[in-house]
Amino acid sequence: MSRIQGNTFIAEPQPAEKCELCGKISELRPYGEHGENICFQCGMENEEATKFVFGNLIKDVKTVVRNDREITVLVLPNVLQEGKNE
Numbered sequence: 001m002s003r004i005q006g007n008t009f010i011a012e013p014q015p016a017e018k019c020e021l022c023g024k025i026s027e028l029r030p031y032g033e034h035g036e037n038i039c040f041q042c043g044m045e046n047e048e049a050t051k052f053v054f055g056n057l058i059k060d061v062k063t064v065v066r067n068d069r070e071i072t073v074l075v076l077p078n079v080l081q082e083g084k085n086e
């Protein structure tokens with residue numbers, strides 16, 4: 001299960017579970033407006049809220065670890081900047 005420890009985001013594969021909004025069995029993320037575990041489709045239905053929650057979750061993250069390798073956080077700020085560029 002992906003988790004955040006201090007400044008590090010540890011990305012791990014996640015087993016499919018029941019979405020807390022639509023009930024679909026899918027890979028979930030804790031990006032619901034009120035912290036619910038939700039599927040990708042539900043996240044996209046309320047994209048602004050999802051981005052806001054995601055941004056809050058990762059605001060202190062400096063490092064991403066995936067498959068035991070450290071990745072510098074270059075992608076995440078771009079996600080947050082999306083839509084602010086105009």
Ligand SMILES: [Zn+2]
Nearest residue numbers: 019022039042
């Ligand atoms: Zn859902």
